[in-house]
Amino acid sequence: MDCSVTPLRHGGLSLVQTTDFFYPLVDDPYMQGKIACANVLSDMYALGITQCDNMLMLLGVPQKYTDKEREAVIPLIIAGFKDAARDAGTNITGGQTVLNPWCIIGGVATSAVLAGDIIIPHAEPGNVLVLTKPLGTQVAVNAKQWKEQNNERYKKFMSSNQLTGADIDRAYQEAMFNMARLNKKAATLMRHFNARGATDITGYGILGHAQNLAKYQSNEVKFVIHNLPVIAKMSTVAKASGNLFQLLQGYSAETSGGLLIAFPRDQAAAFCRAMDTQDGNPSWIVGVVDVGDRTATMSPKPRVIEVTTKME
Amino acid sequence: MDCSVTPLRHGGLSLVQTTDFFYPLVDDPYMQGKIACANVLSDMYALGITQCDNMLMLLGVPQKYTDKEREAVIPLIIAGFKDAARDAGTNITGGQTVLNPWCIIGGVATSAVLAGDIIIPHAEPGNVLVLTKPLGTQVAVNAKQWKEQNNERYKKFMSSNQLTGADIDRAYQEAMFNMARLNKKAATLMRHFNARGATDITGYGILGHAQNLAKYQSNEVKFVIHNLPVIAKMSTVAKASGNLFQLLQGYSAETSGGLLIAFPRDQAAAFCRAMDTQDGNPSWIVGVVDVGDRTATMSPKPRVIEVTTKME
Numbered sequence: 340m341d342c343s344v345t346p347l348r349h350g351g352l353s354l355v356q357t358t359d360f361f362y363p364l365v366d367d368p369y370m371q372g373k374i375a376c377a378n379v380l381s382d383m384y385a386l387g388i389t390q391c392d393n394m395l396m397l398l399g400v401p402q403k404y405t406d407k408e409r410e411a412v413i414p415l416i417i418a419g420f421k422d423a424a425r426d427a428g429t430n431i432t433g434g435q436t437v438l439n440p441w442c443i444i445g446g447v448a449t450s451a452v453l454a455g456d457i458i459i460p461h462a463e464p465g466n467v468l469v470l471t472k473p474l475g476t477q478v479a480v481n482a483k484q485w486k487e488q489n490n491e492r493y494k495k496f497m498s499s500n501q502l503t504g505a506d507i508d509r510a511y512q513e514a515m516f517n518m519a520r521l522n523k524k525a526a527t528l529m530r531h532f533n534a535r536g537a538t539d540i541t542g543y544g545i546l547g548h549a550q551n552l553a554k555y556q557s558n559e560v561k562f563v564i565h566n567l568p569v570i571a572k573m574s575t576v577a578k579a580s581g582n583l584f585q586l587l588q589g590y591s592a593e594t595s596g597g598l599l600i601a602f603p604r605d606q607a608a609a610f611c612r613a614m615d616t617q618d619g620n621p622s623w624i625v626g627v628v629d630v631g632d633r634t635a636t637m638s639p640k641p642r643v644i645e646v647t648t649k650m651e
Numbered sequence: 652m653d654c655s656v657t658p659l660r661h662g663g664l665s666l667v668q669t670t671d672f673f674y675p676l677v678d679d680p681y682m683q684g685k686i687a688c689a690n691v692l693s694d695m696y697a698l699g700i701t702q703c704d705n706m707l708m709l710l711g712v713p714q715k716y717t718d719k720e721r722e723a724v725i726p727l728i729i730a731g732f733k734d735a736a737r738d739a740g741t742n743i744t745g746g747q748t749v750l751n752p753w754c755i756i757g758g759v760a761t762s763a764v765l766a767g768d769i770i771i772p773h774a775e776p777g778n779v780l781v782l783t784k785p786l787g788t789q790v791a792v793n794a795k796q797w798k799e800q801n802n803e804r805y806k807k808f809m810s811s812n813q814l815t816g817a818d819i820d821r822a823y824q825e826a827m828f829n830m831a832r833l834n835k836k837a838a839t840l841m842r843h844f845n846a847r848g849a850t851d852i853t854g855y856g857i858l859g860h861a862q863n864l865a866k867y868q869s870n871e872v873k874f875v876i877h878n879l880p881v882i883a884k885m886s887t888v889a890k891a892s893g894n895l896f897q898l899l900q901g902y903s904a905e906t907s908g909g910l911l912i913a914f915p916r917d918q919a920a921a922f923c924r925a926m927d928t929q930d931g932n933p934s935w936i937v938g939v940v941d942v943g944d945r946t947a948t949m950s951p952k953p954r955v956i957e958v959t960t961k962m963e
Binding site: 392 | 653654655656657659660661662664666668669670671672674702704705707709711742744745746747749751752753755757759761763765
């Protein structure tokens with residue numbers, strides 16, 4: 340639960356707010372802005388809140404930028420952030436720009452909601468867990484950087500002959516696309532299909548966030564992750580990099596990852612079909628809910644689902 | 652108007668939000684936290700909003716800090732921020748801490764208000780302008796730094812024999828006290844005494860912010876500043892520094908400065924007396940409201956009011 344929820348003095352409303360920052364890790368400033376915005380909103384969508392009332396944009400502009408660099412980069416970051424906010428149906432009503440050694444883009448999302456607007460985690464044994472974006476974004480972004488630097492790491496995992504340069508490029512494109520994609524449709528469909536709580540996957544990886552979601556359950560349940568949908572070839576990169584990312588252990592950090600949602604078993608498949616049709620993207624059943632002590636674990640031999648890109 | 656005001660979907664409410672960052676400029680981390688919090692809240696108080704529903708705290712922690720430095724400094728900054736929030740009657744319900752080259756402390760303040768809770772600027776000719784904190788905080792903070800470095804600037808303005816080292820220390824203490832002081836009581840009393848709009852004085856100095864306030868007036872008025880209440884001796888420092896700060900021109904930046912408030916003439920003195928009694932701090936009538944084109948100017952020879960410290 341990364342959102343702050345504050346009861347207001349008026350009308351039974353609560354203020355739901357979330358804030359996040361993003362150190363740009365991709366080379367396209369417009370996409371940086373989109374990803375940062377999608378990332379901020381994601382915490383709110385994980386509660387099943389589909390309408391964000393407004394956003395503030397927080398921007399750290401490197402003091403070392405020349406005027407030319409600033410004029411080239413900053414308007415694109417802002418445009419990306421604004422376009423994603425518009426896609427989310429919200430407005431940027433304020434914010435602050437400061438000089439900073441690093442380029443940082445962040446935001447604050449706020450929604451005033453009624454009690455029923457928040458899905459409180461109440462998974463039950465027999466429910467299943469669905470994931471709405473593939474894992475491996477950080478692996479893909481790093482692999483791409485290593486490729487561009489043509490460094491030792493890159494040469495090492497390429498020497499196995501299991502990968503081509505094109506695999507890395509495609510994985511990077513797929514990661515960018517997924518990071519910039521809003522979890523809004525997933526939040527909307529969650530409600531339709533009687534979701535029993537969700538979390539968004541970011542810095543702690545799928546298992547880290549599953550553990551966090553388990554802790555907040557109203558019922559005595561545990562989560563077991565069986566399947567890991569991973570951007571194509573990224574599990575190969577992760578293995579060849581000596582488990583640097585802890586991807587197959589469930590701890591690889593994601594930026595603006597998908598929602599991990601608990602559903603009644605019969606609703607999960609219907610949700611995945613609706614996501615496919617309405618959002619145009621696959622979702623996967625990745626685990627089950629058992630009786631337990633509000634923890635989450637990985638099955639000993641998780642199955643890796645290779646998620647091939649739309650571009651192929 | 653540094654706040655964002657967003658009409659909500661529910662109950663005739665509007666969301667008022669403001670965000671600000673503060674690069675710590677004083678050597679006491681606890682006071683840094685208090686000042687940062689007072690500074691964020693100040694924009695809200697300038698609208699006559701006295702109740703902040705919640706705050707988020709945003710913290711940039713230098714990656715170069717050793718564990719020892721981090722453990723010594725960061726908890727004190729957070730404690731100062733929290734204590735000021737508690738004094739304001741609000742709670743910190745969330746936020747984000749990130750690694751950053753510079754130490755930055757900032758926040759987001761949010762209040763859900765009814766239409767009548769915001770004082771829309773509607774000054775009239777014949778009104779007067781009141782200021783609730785003395786000017787010169789940045790001059791004092793810089794003078795103190797120069798004193799500690801014993802640098803050429805310090806030696807130069809000390810060579811005039813108009814100043815002592817103790818003057819600089821006292822001014823710095825007075826600046827710290829004023830920066831950390833909330834404008835909450837001023838916001839509360841504004842309403843009692845029929846204020847016609849206000850702004851808080853920060854980076855653009857008293858005249859810069861007066862110009863901004865003039866721009867948003869519903870009536871065709873102009874503001875003229877006659878008096879400059881300045882922390883004792885800081886106008887001497889400012890002159891001896893070759894107008895580096897533009898203090899006497901009205902543009903010296905303040906951190907977490909006072910409110911500049913337009914009042915009907917007969918209410919202004921009553922407000923100042925109430926501030927003196929209830930807040931324990933002086934306020935000053937600093938200017939007048941005339942007919943005009945929504946601008947603000949300084950009278951050709953503004954009178955400097957030397958504000959001596961409580962410690963004397």
